[in-house]
């Protein structure tokens with residue numbers, strides 16, 4: 309007998325390499341979760357079932373856009389100020405450059 313539990317899980321996307329069906333194995337004793345492709349054998353280990361599913365399903369291009377609303381807020385508020393003063397394009401351009409540069413440093 310072993311404690312491993314294997315099942316084809318509808319929550320799992322197809323294999324990113326071959327498109328095959330993925331199987332989730334959970335080792336109850338150690339709480340280790342393994343997702344394995346039934347066709348090509350691609351594997352991924354994680355500390356628990358939820359992470360295993362989330363990580364297996366993650367794909368390039370799923371990420372959030374780099375520039376968030378939070379990042380854009382300083383430039384937006386400056387633009388709103390300028391609607392009232394109707395001058396200072398230089399300040400706007402400098403602020404946009406500052407925001408974009410600070411975003412680029414985070415990558």
Ligand SMILES: [Zn+2]
Pocket residue numbers: 323324325326327328345346347348349350
């Ligand atoms: Zn595969």
